[in-house]
Amino acid sequence: MTSCHSVVNLPEVRKVAIFGGTHGNEMSGVTLVNLWINNGAEIQRSGLTIEPFITNPRAVEKCTRYVDTDLNRAFTQDNLSVPRTQDLPYEVKRAQEINQMFGPKGSPDAYDVIFDLHNTTSNMGCTIILENSKDHFNLQMVNFIKSAVAPASCPVLLTEHPLLQYSTTRSVGKHPVGVEVGPQPQGVLRSNIFESMRATVKHALDFIELFNGGMEFPPCTVDVYRVSERMDYPRDKNGNITAMVHPNLQDCDWEPLNPGDPMFQAFDGRTIKYEGDSTVFPAFINEAAYYEKHQAFTMTRRETLTANGIKASKM
């Protein structure tokens, strides 16, 4: 369906969900979604069903990341198809319910766009997380958001990776979009973080409204940071960490980490350097939730993606 201007016709967007509380202690998304459940005027757009939804209410109630297991890793085909029994972890049961309501994952009935609102303790600013480098609709949306927030930046983390990809809550939708804003401590609201998340969602919904209204978005390029590796903390034989993120690296998400740069500061005072052979761009530096995942930061590489022009097809 490509025209001579390399503009692809895509179906109009009909069903949109905004998830908060996938992690119950990430307060911006929890608070915004609860606000919008009470009064949805701010997120209404013509011709669209937009559903704000708390995905892990038990974790929200306890103000904890999860109750039994991380919901944002639970949307595997195995979990989604396992027979429902009493002793399944709460989040696996919940994943099945969410898949029924907003999916099924991979099916034509699935919601068109799902935003999932997260906070990080890392200094990542207002980051968009994408899972698929060939999702031209999402790439165009991100290009729109980047222009709307400029001169502020909107880094894009691309989690597409043969081994490191994980099965997210938003992945039940056709176009999954993570919104990851920090730094904000767990269980805490910070007004600047809250408002930048709110603005990003607003721009994203404006984009969808313009798209449905027939606006043509010309081909564009989008700079992204693609996940390449995970870096764990140095550990002793018992698995306890023996070093912290080095002060030169702390809060330096998205800045180049070059071979030879300090990476960790051991408790005995030694500096541990980055010994890779090329420059990487770390993200999720010293994320609180990742100690248990054995991850001190994520290494990414910069890449420029090309998006087709897009236009809504009238049916």
Ligand SMILES: CC(=O)N[C@@H](CC(=O)O)C(=O)O
């Ligand atoms: C700090 C945090 O929870 N980050 C999210 C990232 C994502 O949504 O892809 C997670 O690990 O699930």
Ligand SMILES: [Zn+2]
């Ligand atoms: Zn989260």
